[in-house]
Amino acid sequence: MTTSSGTGVFFDGLTSRRQDVHVSLAEEDLAVLAPDGRMLARWPLGQLREAFTTSGRLRLTRDAEGPPARLELADGPLADAIRAAAPALHAARASERTATRRVVLWSVAAVVSLTALGLFGLPALADKVAPLLPWSVDRRMGEVVDAQLRYLLPTGQGGFACGETATEAPGRAALDRLAAPLERAAGLPVPLKITVVRSAIPNALALPGGPIYLFDGLIREARSPDELAGVLAHEIGHVAHRDGARRTLQAGGLSFLFGFVLGDFAGGGAAVFVARMLSEASYSRQAESAADGYAVALMRRAGGDPAAFGALLARLTGEQDDDGAEAERKRSPLDYVASHPDTLERKRVIEAAAGPRSGDAAPLLTPAEFAALKAVCGANPSKDDDA
Amino acid sequence: MRPLVLKGLLLTLLTLGVYRFWYQTDVRRFLWSRTAIEGDGLEYTGRGLELFLGFLIALAVLIPAYVIIALLSFAGGPILQVAAQFAFSLAIVFLAQYALYRARRYRLSRTLWRGVRLGQTGSGWAYAGRCFGWGLLTVLTLGLAYPFMRASLERYKMNNTWYGDQQGRFTATGGQLFRQGVPLWFLVAVLIAVPAALLASAAANAPDAGRELGRAGWLGMLFLFAAVPVILAVMAIYQALEFRWWANGVHVGPASARCDLGLFAFLKTYLGYVLALLLFSIATAVVFAVVGAALGGTAALREGGAPALVFTAIAYLATLLGYAALGQLYVVRPLWKKSFESVTLTGLGALVAAQSTEPPANAFGEGVADALDFGAGF
Structure with missing residues (x-):
C-alpha cells in the first residue's frame, strides 16, 4: 500500500x-x-x-x-x-439495485395477476354473488339509477314517460297487452314495470330489480308487434339474469381494484380505463348473448315470433343482409372493445335458435293495437328538447 | 438529473405506479445532496421500501374505512347518502392534513446535515384541527384570513421542528404577509368581478337568451379570457412572495435565514415551463404524424386494427411520460434551486447541535397522503 x-x-x-x-x-x-x-x-x-x-x-x-x-x-x-x-x-448500492429489480419484476407480475383477476375473477365472483343478494338490494340499486336517468336523459316535451295522458292511453294499454303474456311466461319474482321514455334514441334498457325503459325511438323503428315483444323479452332476460346487480358489483370491484390498490399517477388512469373498458365490454357481451338466448326461449313460450328481434337489430345498425348474402365483416381487435356482440352474428344466432317458424302463428297485437302503440308518445316523433 | 427522472418515470409506468416510491426516493436523494449549507450537503437517508411499507399500512387502515362508508351510504336513503358523501369528503381533507404533517416528520427525520438528523414533534391531529378551523375562516372571509392561517400553521410546524436538540422558531407574522399580499388580492378580485359583472348585466338585459350575448357579454367574455393568464401569473408572484416571507421568519437555534427572492423568480420558471411544454407538444405532434404516415397513412389507422391500437397507446404513454418529466425538470428542480439560492443563513457558527434522542419517524403519513392522492410531492 x-x-x-x-x-x-x-x-x-x-x-x-x-x-x-x-x-x-x-x-x-x-x-x-x-x-x-x-x-x-x-x-x-x-x-x-x-x-x-x-x-x-x-x-x-x-x-x-x-x-x-x-x-x-x-x-x-x-x-x-x-x-x-x-x-x-458498494454493497448498499448493489443490494438496492437487486431490490429495485425485484420490485419491478414483482410489480409487473402483480399487474398481470390483477388484470387476470379483473378480467376473469371478478365476473365469476359477481356471477356467484349476484344471485345470493335479496331482490330488495337490486330494487334499491335500480331506484338510484332510475333517479339519475330521469335527471340526465334529454326527453321531449310532455314529461319523461309516455302513455299517461288520455290521448296516449290506448298505446299504453296496447303495450300492457303485449307485455302480459311475456310476464306470465317469464314468472319473475318481481313485478315487471315498463316505462316508455319520450326520447328519439332507439334504445331499451333494464335497470337492476326490474324497471324496463323502452324508448319511443325504438317503438317507431319497429315494424311488427313481435319485434317489440322480442326487445321486451331481451330486457326481461337481463332482469331475470340479474345483470344489473352483477354489473354494479363488477364495476365497483374493478374501480376498487385498479383505482385504489394501484394508486393514481401519471399514466395510471389511462391503464385503468383501458383495463376496465376491456373487462366490462367482454363481460357485457356475454350478458347480451345470454339475454338473446333467454329472449328466444321466452318468445316461444309466449307464442310470438322469436326471430323478429334479430330483424329489428339488423335494421337498427344498418347492417342489412340483402338477399341473404351477408357482408362478412372481418373481425377486428376493436371487437373486444364493443359492449355488444356483432349484430349480424347475433341475428344469426337468434335465427338459429328460433328455428323455422310455423306460418299460422298470429301476431301478438292486432293491427289497430299496434298502431295505437306506435303513437304512444303522440302522433309526431318526439324531438329531444335539447335546443 | 435527466436520466434519473426518465428511468424513474418509465419504471413507474411499467409497474403501474408501484415503482413511484423508489423514484421519489431517488429524486429526493438527488435534490438533498445538491443542497449545500456552508459547504456541507444535506443527505436524504430515506428508502423506497419504507415509503412502500407506509403505503401498505395506510391501505390496511383506509380500505376497511372505505368499505364501511360505502356500506353505510348504501344502507341509508338518498338524504343520508348525500350527507355521508359530504362528511366523507370533509374527513378526507382532514385526514390528508394529518398525513401531510406526518409526512413532513418522516422527511425531516430522514434528513442529515453534518451527521445530525432533523426532526419534528407535535401532533398531526392538532395540526389538522388548526388547518380545518383556519380553512373554514379563510373561506368565510373570501381568502382575507389566509395570511393569518399560513402564519399560524407555519408557527406550529417550525416550533415543532428540530435540528438535533436545537429547536426551530417562526417569527414572521400574518400581518406582514397580509400587507404584502393584499394588493394582489385586490387585483384578482377586480379581475374576477369585472367580467362577472359584465356577464351578469348581459344576462339581465337579454333575459330570454343565453344565445345573444350583446356587447357587454362579449366584452365580459373577452375580459375573462384575458384575466385567466393574468391570474395565473399573479399566483406565481404570490408564491414567490409567500416563500420570501416564510424564509425570512425561519430560525433554528441561534441560526436565522435571510431571503431576497425576486418576486418574478418563480414566474420566470413557469414561463420557461410553458415554453418547454409548447415545444414538446409541437415536436411530439410532428414525430407522431411522420411515424403515423410511415405506418401506412391515416386510412389504416382509422380502420382500427392492432397496429393502430398499439401506435395510439405508445404515443399516449410517451406524451404522458414527457409531460411528467418536463414538470420535474422545468418546475420542481428550478423552484427548489431558486428557493435555496435566495436564502443566506446567519449565526450558523453558533449552531452546534447534539444528536436528537427521538427515533426516526415511520412513513405512515407519507402512505396515507399518497393513498388519498394528496401526494406530498417529489
Whole structure:
C-alpha cells in the first residue's frame, strides 16, 4: 500500500461539529485521528459503506448500530485506495439495485395477476354473488339509477314517460297487452314495470330489480308487434339474469381494484380505463348473448315470433343482409372493445335458435293495437328538447 | 438529473405506479445532496421500501374505512347518502392534513446535515384541527384570513421542528404577509368581478337568451379570457412572495435565514415551463404524424386494427411520460434551486447541535397522503 493516509472531514454523528481529521488506511481498518493525534474512530474495512452524494467527494459511513457518523474525503489517491481496499463499499448500492429489480419484476407480475383477476375473477365472483343478494338490494340499486336517468336523459316535451295522458292511453294499454303474456311466461319474482321514455334514441334498457325503459325511438323503428315483444323479452332476460346487480358489483370491484390498490399517477388512469373498458365490454357481451338466448326461449313460450328481434337489430345498425348474402365483416381487435356482440352474428344466432317458424302463428297485437302503440308518445316523433 | 427522472418515470409506468416510491426516493436523494449549507450537503437517508411499507399500512387502515362508508351510504336513503358523501369528503381533507404533517416528520427525520438528523414533534391531529378551523375562516372571509392561517400553521410546524436538540422558531407574522399580499388580492378580485359583472348585466338585459350575448357579454367574455393568464401569473408572484416571507421568519437555534427572492423568480420558471411544454407538444405532434404516415397513412389507422391500437397507446404513454418529466425538470428542480439560492443563513457558527434522542419517524403519513392522492410531492 503506497498511499495510506490523508486528510478529510469528519462528523461524529453525536454533535454537528465539523472536524478536520487525519485519515489513515491500515490492513484491517480505517483510522480517523484528530489533529492532536487523538483517535476519533476506527472503522473495520468490511463495514465501510459509501453514502449518496453528488458532490464528487467520497462520503463514507459505517454499517453498524450507532450514531450516523460521516467521513468525507476529497477525490484522490486516498479515496482510490479505500475504494480498492474496502470490499463492501458498494454493497448498499448493489443490494438496492437487486431490490429495485425485484420490485419491478414483482410489480409487473402483480399487474398481470390483477388484470387476470379483473378480467376473469371478478365476473365469476359477481356471477356467484349476484344471485345470493335479496331482490330488495337490486330494487334499491335500480331506484338510484332510475333517479339519475330521469335527471340526465334529454326527453321531449310532455314529461319523461309516455302513455299517461288520455290521448296516449290506448298505446299504453296496447303495450300492457303485449307485455302480459311475456310476464306470465317469464314468472319473475318481481313485478315487471315498463316505462316508455319520450326520447328519439332507439334504445331499451333494464335497470337492476326490474324497471324496463323502452324508448319511443325504438317503438317507431319497429315494424311488427313481435319485434317489440322480442326487445321486451331481451330486457326481461337481463332482469331475470340479474345483470344489473352483477354489473354494479363488477364495476365497483374493478374501480376498487385498479383505482385504489394501484394508486393514481401519471399514466395510471389511462391503464385503468383501458383495463376496465376491456373487462366490462367482454363481460357485457356475454350478458347480451345470454339475454338473446333467454329472449328466444321466452318468445316461444309466449307464442310470438322469436326471430323478429334479430330483424329489428339488423335494421337498427344498418347492417342489412340483402338477399341473404351477408357482408362478412372481418373481425377486428376493436371487437373486444364493443359492449355488444356483432349484430349480424347475433341475428344469426337468434335465427338459429328460433328455428323455422310455423306460418299460422298470429301476431301478438292486432293491427289497430299496434298502431295505437306506435303513437304512444303522440302522433309526431318526439324531438329531444335539447335546443 | 435527466436520466434519473426518465428511468424513474418509465419504471413507474411499467409497474403501474408501484415503482413511484423508489423514484421519489431517488429524486429526493438527488435534490438533498445538491443542497449545500456552508459547504456541507444535506443527505436524504430515506428508502423506497419504507415509503412502500407506509403505503401498505395506510391501505390496511383506509380500505376497511372505505368499505364501511360505502356500506353505510348504501344502507341509508338518498338524504343520508348525500350527507355521508359530504362528511366523507370533509374527513378526507382532514385526514390528508394529518398525513401531510406526518409526512413532513418522516422527511425531516430522514434528513442529515453534518451527521445530525432533523426532526419534528407535535401532533398531526392538532395540526389538522388548526388547518380545518383556519380553512373554514379563510373561506368565510373570501381568502382575507389566509395570511393569518399560513402564519399560524407555519408557527406550529417550525416550533415543532428540530435540528438535533436545537429547536426551530417562526417569527414572521400574518400581518406582514397580509400587507404584502393584499394588493394582489385586490387585483384578482377586480379581475374576477369585472367580467362577472359584465356577464351578469348581459344576462339581465337579454333575459330570454343565453344565445345573444350583446356587447357587454362579449366584452365580459373577452375580459375573462384575458384575466385567466393574468391570474395565473399573479399566483406565481404570490408564491414567490409567500416563500420570501416564510424564509425570512425561519430560525433554528441561534441560526436565522435571510431571503431576497425576486418576486418574478418563480414566474420566470413557469414561463420557461410553458415554453418547454409548447415545444414538446409541437415536436411530439410532428414525430407522431411522420411515424403515423410511415405506418401506412391515416386510412389504416382509422380502420382500427392492432397496429393502430398499439401506435395510439405508445404515443399516449410517451406524451404522458414527457409531460411528467418536463414538470420535474422545468418546475420542481428550478423552484427548489431558486428557493435555496435566495436564502443566506446567519449565526450558523453558533449552531452546534447534539444528536436528537427521538427515533426516526415511520412513513405512515407519507402512505396515507399518497393513498388519498394528496401526494406530498417529489
